[in-house]
Amino acid sequence: MERQVAAVPRTTEGDGTPVPQRLLAAATRLFADQGYDRTSVQEIVEAAGVTKGALYHYFGSKEDLLHEVYARMLRLQQERLDAFAQADEPVEKRLRDAAADVVVTTIDNLDDAMIFFRSMHHLGPEKHQQVRAERRRYHERFRALIEEGQKQGVFSTATPADLVVDYHFGSVHHLSTWYRPDGPLSPQEVADHLADLLLRALRP
Numbered sequence: 366m367e368r369q370v371a372a373v374p375r376t377t378e379g380d381g382t383p384v385p386q387r388l389l390a391a392a393t394r395l396f397a398d399q400g401y402d403r404t405s406v407q408e409i410v411e412a413a414g415v416t417k418g419a420l421y422h423y424f425g426s427k428e429d430l431l432h433e434v435y436a437r438m439l440r441l442q443q444e445r446l447d448a449f450a451q452a453d454e455p456v457e458k459r460l461r462d463a464a465a466d467v468v469v470t471t472i473d474n475l476d477d478a479m480i481f482f483r484s485m486h487h488l489g490p491e492k493h494q495q496v497r498a499e500r501r502r503y504h505e506r507f508r509a510l511i512e513e514g515q516k517q518g519v520f521s522t523a524t525p526a527d528l529v530v531d532y533h534f535g536s537v538h539h540l541s542t543w544y545r546p547d548g549p550l551s552p553q554e555v556a557d558h559l560a561d562l563l564l565r566a567l568r569p
Contacts, residue, residue: 387413397476401484435481456514468556479541520567
């Protein structure tokens with residue numbers, strides 16, 4: 366008797382795009398347009414042109430998709446921040462580059478950011494804690510640049526570094542509520558303005 370072997374979902378579909386990327390793109394579009402809680406698994410797989418079996422093979426659940434939508438942006442930003450922090454440049458330039466970059470990468474992934482801040486409460490306790498830990502790691506690396514400049518006397522110590530971090534990321538986290546691609550400012554122009562504000566606030 367011939368043994369039955371469970372079918373493994375193909376890693377790519379018709380246009381050659383990997384299935385996980387197709388699912389993430391479809392989920393991101395639907396979550397942004399109609400909200401996480403109003404989007405069904407069936408709608409996601411139909412939009413991605415794959416089966417439910419493929420979704421559960423790669424992600425396990427709709428919640429896993431929500432987590433990955435934000436986690437992929439955070440991974441990108443963490444990698445870029447690490448590169449800026451380690452660069453052989455004066456601390457003022459490294460901080461400004463990092464401050465501007467997080468603005469540009471957030472605008473480039475505006476749907477991801479909007480989905481996260483609207484829907485983070487849908488994550489279970491374990492994933493919620495994991496995301497908070499990942500964000501904390503990013504903020505701590507950013508804060509370390511400020512503290513480095515404060516120790517060198519390049520930045521003022523009048524305001525605690527923690528408050529400076531909250532000040533900048535408060536602006537970043539609100540980008541999804543007001544930035545429009547067809548507005549008067551490009552992503553880089555917004556980034557330059559916010560980074561310059563941060564540096565001006567830190568100068569002795």
